[in-house]
Every structure is written in C-alpha cells, then in structure tokens.
Amino acid sequence: MLAGDAAGGDAAAGTRSGRKNDPERRDRIIAACLDVIADSGVAGASHRRIADAAGVPLGSMTYHFDGIDELLHEAFTRFSHTVSERFEQRMAAATDLESARAAVVAIIHEDVFGDGREPVLSHELYTLAARKPAYRALTTAWMRRSRTALERHFDPETARLLDAMIEGVSIHRALDEEPRDPAEVAEAVARITAAR
Template identity: 75%
Template sequence: MTPEPGSRRGRRNDPDRRDRIIDACLDVIAERGVAGVSHRRVADAAGVPLGSMTYHFDGIDELLHEALSRFSSAVSDRFARRMADAPDPASARDAIVSIVLDDVFGSPRELVLTHELYTLAAREPAYRALTAAWMARSRAALERHFDAETARLLDALIEGLTIHRALDDGDRDPREVARAVARLTAGA
C-alpha cells in the first residue's frame, strides 16, 4: 500500500495537534485546576492518542508552562489592544472598566485560569516570570495614558478588583469599578 501524499506510513498528517493539546490543557485546567491535569486527561480532551503527549512535550511541566504562557499572552494582547484603541484618558478609563467587567468576568473559564496561574506563580519561579511579563505589558499599555506610578496603581487595582469581585458572595455594583478608576486617576 502506498502512503497518502503528505503523510507518514499512511497516516494523515496532523499539523495542528500540538496546538490542540495546548488548548485542551487550558480546558482541563479550567475544569479541574492545575492539580487535575494529567497526560491522559489532556489527551482525551484533545482527542489525540496518549503517545502524542510525550511526542510533543518533555513532560507535564512543559505542557503547563506552554499552555499558561499562551493564555497570559492572549489576555495581555487583548488588554494592550483595548488600551491602544483608547484615544484619550477618558476613553482609557472606560477601557479599564471594560477590562475588569467584560474581559475578566466575561468568561468564568478565564477567571479560573488567571487564578490558577497566580497560584502557580506564587510557588514556582518559571510561572512568576509569566506573570511578571504580563504585568509589565499591562503597565506599558496603561502608560500610554497615565504616568508610571498611576499605571502601576491601576494595574494593582485591576488585579484587586478582579479578585474581590470573583470571590465576593454578593452582587457588586458595576459602577464601583468606574468610581475606583476615576478616584485613582483624578490627579493623573
């Protein structure tokens, strides 16, 4: 039997397999937490043979790092785009409110992934490097409209509001985010 063109030994080439595995890893983290990630669970979620895991990744740590790196880059890119699209400080304030209310809380999945990454970063230097790069990009995006000190405080406010809004049992008034941003940037 002659193999199909573009395949090895008659099997169809699957150039997107590695990306599907990384995306599936993020799904497993969102569903079960980092502690629930295993080669078998990720392979099942990606719909790939278990052997693909060790073919594409040296171990579960490499897979976790790549998945959370992809996630943090995507969120950071979205943050930077929002801030770049703001033509003036008033629009930048509105963008910050949207980041807190729409981007972070638009998806329970992203909220869980963010907190799982924070937890890993608290323990593991390799993940701390991811969060440090994420914060640096956030501050740089904020500095398009605000001085460096205000940008740093806004970044901390965004993180803090996100955590408080996620863990608070009661409904929160979305206007409090706009009020907090306005107070912090009043002198900026």
C-alpha cells in the same frame, strides 16, 4: 530500502511512517489543557484527561511535550499572551483620558469578568507562580505588558496602581459571595486616575 518503498511506494510527503501529519494537534492539545484547567484545576490536568479533551491519542502528549510541566507552561504562556493582546488592543483604541478610563472599566467588566473562565485560569497560574520561578517569569512579563499598555495614557505610577487594582478586583469578584455594584469599578478607576 525504506519502509515506504517496501510497501510499494514512498510514504506521503508530510507524514511519519505513512501516517497523516496533523499540524494542528499540538495547538489543540494546548487549548484542551486550558479547558481542563478551567474545569478541574492544574491538579486535575492529567495527560489522559487532556488527551481526551483534545481528541488525540495519549501518545501524542509525550510526542509533543517533554512532560506535563512543559505543557502547562505552554498553555499558560498562550493564555497570558491572549489576555495581554486583548488588553493592549483596548488601551490602544483609547484616544483620550475618558476613553482610556472606559477601556480599563471594559477590561474589568467584559474581559476579566466575562465568562468566569479567565479568573479561574489566572488564579491557577498565580498559584504556580507563587511556587515556581518559571511561572513567575510569565506573570512578571504579563504585568509588564499590562503596565506598558496602561502607560499609553497614564504615568507609570498610576499604571502600576491601575494594574494592581484590576488584579485585586478580579480576586474579590471571584471569591466574594456578596454582589458588588458595577459602578464601583468606574469610581475606583476615576479616583486612581484623578489629577494629583
């Protein structure tokens, strides 16, 4: 006899042992993981801290993920795809050289520099990628998607230079205490994309 039968009825459909199923719990954990990393870095991303941020029992962590590394990989995969999709949308909306240049400038000023969270998450991912091949595969795929989006409007070499410039500017902006003139970004994009 099933446990549900012994209790006087079947466990409700979509439940485990009579508990309500929470189909969004895994997604909430991944989102909370990114929040914790943005606040405390990968080093501060413990199971307990992430579970608290997600509002889930600690046991949910090991139920949904084999370990912290799997969770981190899932979280950074989501992050890189979210950034790539926004990047691709901006470049797809451009219709000519000037609007493509403007899209690159917008990516830097509005997306990369938006709220300060994205550079922190990016740098945490870069640190992991420098040491672990699985994360390097993520960053390699991310760069490939960025260059493909840029190649809608620029030749492959120019796309590679622009992609490197976007990353470099984000690092300088995150680490330099000196304020920079926003017009420098537009000037850099114009120089890189000038006809040769």
